[in-house]
Amino acid sequence: MYSNGVGHLPRSDPLRFSFLHSTRLENPPQFVSFRIRPGPAIRSSLNDTISERPAMSFYELLGIPETGSLVEIKQAYKQLARKYHPDVSPPGRAEEYTQAFIRVQEAYETLSDPRRRALYDRDMAKGVHLAFTARRRGIFDEQMEEKSEWKSRWQSQLSELKRKSMQKDSDDNMSWGARMRRERNQSS
Amino acid sequence: MAEPAYLVASDSETTGEEKSSSPFPDIAIGIDIGTSQCSVAVWSGSQVELVRNTRNQKLMRSYVTFKDEIPAGGVSNQLAHEYEMLSGAAIFNMKRLIGRVDTDPVVHASKSLPFLVQTLNIGVRPFIAALVKNMWRSTTPEEVLAIFLVELRAMAEVQLKRPVRNVVLTIPVSFSRFQITRIERACAMAGLQVLRLMPEPTAVALLYAQQQQQSVHENMGSGSEKIALIFNMGAGFCDVAVTATAGGVSQIKALAGTALGGEDILLNMMRHLLPDMDTHFSTRGIDEIRRMGLLRVATQDAIHKLSSQSSVQIDVDLGNGRKISKALGREEFEDVNWEIFEKCESLIKQCLHDAKVEVEDISDVILVGGCSNIPKLRNIITGVCKREIYNGINPLEAAVRGAALEGAVASGVNDPFGSLDLLTIQATPLSIGVRADGNSFVPIIHQNTTMPVRRDVIFTTVHDNQAEALIIVYEGDEKAMEKNHLLGYFKITGIPPALKGVPEINVCMDIDASNVLRVFAGVVMPGVQNPAGPVMEVRMPTVDDGHGWCAEALNRTYGSTLDLVTVQKKGAH
DSSP states (O other), X not given: OGGGGGGGXXXXXXXXXXXXXXXXXXXXXXXGGXXXXXXXXXXHHHHTOOOOSOOOOHHHHHTOOTTOOHHHHHHHHHHHHHHHOGGGSOTTOHHHHHHHHHHHHHXXXXXXXXXXXXXXXXXXXXXXXXXXXXXHHHHHHHHHHHHHHHHHHHXXXXXXXXXXXXXXXXXXXXXXXXXXXXXXXXXX | OOOHHHHHHHHSSSSSOOOOOSSSTTOOEEEEEXXXXXXXXXXXXXXXXXXXXXXXXXXXXXXXXXXSSSOEETTTOOOSSHHHXXXXXXXXXXXXXXXXXXXXXXXXXXXXXXXXXXXXXXXXXXXXXXXXXXXEEEEOHHHHHHHHHHHHHHHHHHHHTSOOOEEEEEEOTTOOHHHHHHHHHHHHHTTOEEEEEEEHHHHHHHHHHHHHHHHHHHHTXXXXXXXXXXXXXXXXXXXXXXXXXXXXXXXXXXXXEESOSHHHHHHHHHHHHSTTHHHHTTTOXXXXXXXXXXXXXXXXXXXXXXXXXXXXXXXXXXXXXXXXXXEEEHHHHHHHTHHHHXXXXXXXXHHHHHTTOOGGGEEEEEEESTTTTOHHHHHHHHHXXXXXXXXXXXXXXXXXXXXXXXXXXXXXXXXXXXXXXXXXXXXXXXXXXXXXXXXXXXXXXXXXXXXSEEEEEEEEESSTTOOOEEEEEEEOOOSSGGGSEEEEEEEEXXXXXXXXTOSEEEEEEEEOTTOOEEEEEEEEOTTOXXXXXXXXXXXXXXXXXXXXXXXXXXHHHHTTTTOEEEOOOTTOO
């Protein structure tokens, strides 16, 4: 069923863009057939060099004042989602719209969480207001936080598992994998 | 603007061979393939309508019977009696079996069905067969589903008087990406192109979003955000979603689901009525199958009655001297199934917690699916959410109607009254991550992350001069890594010689607008700008049917020699 995908790889034909925008309705986008190759942005994220973005603050991105209420943030987010979500993007521009949507999503997730918004506002006040760099850092911090949470959960679960596997030892019916894991755990 | 005709042609129906002259060219139909029942709906130009079969049914039983030369499914076939479906010749519950290996508890629970489900318990696909003229004829869940989809497609084509190719299908929240590939495979076998696979409660959420938007238009209401909790329990699966809706946008805040449904309740009750059921039916001759059918029908009937009355008398003669005669009360029924109900309650609570939504914030509680009449479930839901159940949605048609709406939206249909100004912002139903830090599952994209999304995590080596590393990708949120779904694996090679902990191995996961998952991995040495060697790009899942034993085999062959650990940045938490 994916055999049709090739014909739909996004092309950068300006004619196509201008035309398709006005004919979207007669010309239904076949979302499933888009098989977007990840653009340079993904590859550059591996090098951690995403920075060629215009320096827009999250507030500017959502188009709300810095004093904007949660209700305004939610409204702005839903409006921008309707504009940028790849489901409603003109054919051939899904990748571009995906990038825009991901940025809007980040802005929304940061500003709709009081704790993260306060951190972001503090950074802005300090002058560290390049949205994208702040974002990168924010995400990384968050990931580390989540990870340490996960880790501690895993560790407690692991010790529970170890305890259980010790009990099972007497059964002498352990799988190869379980035996290898036990040996590794004991040697470390 | 010079040559619009060319551009239209290049972007319309992909193959260009199925040009339709109908006024509604190729609006994708919505299909809800239930474990027990299925239905088809389509946008008719002003609203969603369910498609009926030649017997005027909107809901059809999901089964395929193999008794004749040509297999026949529940769309076209007329059952002389319920027992016919239980004669061993019919395969049903394929949604519970598809994409599962023979070590899966759900497969084992299916062994008490009247057809043959054989397991070897080594992590390959189970052997499934129908009894045809006293012979077991083998088939697969994909084949059964495909036969069924062909019937559905034919029915829709007759009713709509046009070819049908594009579909939006609903799937359970707990389906792994591997199971999704099996569904897609069945659709491809039936000549259907999948535009979207929607988790069932998100389809219901879209229908709700449309209703809310319409009531705003009509009553000039506030149009502010409304939070709804959707609980869906059918024969095979239980799903929960929390959605935040405003202006036709349904933003999925959290999803939770498990393979638990009416079928489990039925099995519990059958075992309750006949405690030695499994030994009783183990030989699986024609007589045993017939007896199992008798018990199944009687139990099912009793469960249905207990939704409206407080007790029921069960009298069933199983032959060979076995008779069951019992008065069954609703309390007893609830006691026997307490574990299932408890699990439902914890799923709802978990979903609310994951959505970071307080009970007071919920505007509406929506209960759908074949189990929605069970009083105990209704009590649990109203108890947890402290709300009466929303009554503006038909519980048996909600998912398929939502799928049809999505089908119309995805087909680019416009409605002058704005009924299709709709959008679903989906979230990942399961976490996706890799094996690292010993034998741990390290999520890279967490559960309930808004899609499309791209996330990365940096890992490093565990041995000095480790030249290779194994990336094993799992999906799921089970505590034990082995219980999560293996999606694929590949090896990074050519890591430059260095002390352990020095090379940075960046694993990046990307889910694009079409829900395609790609995993990237590259090695970066400290102080060097470019990756050491080409970056790997792997579209997942890559595993095939025998994936149950892959992880074990990898572990046996490589142990920890190609392991990775996550990088803990200095000064970080």
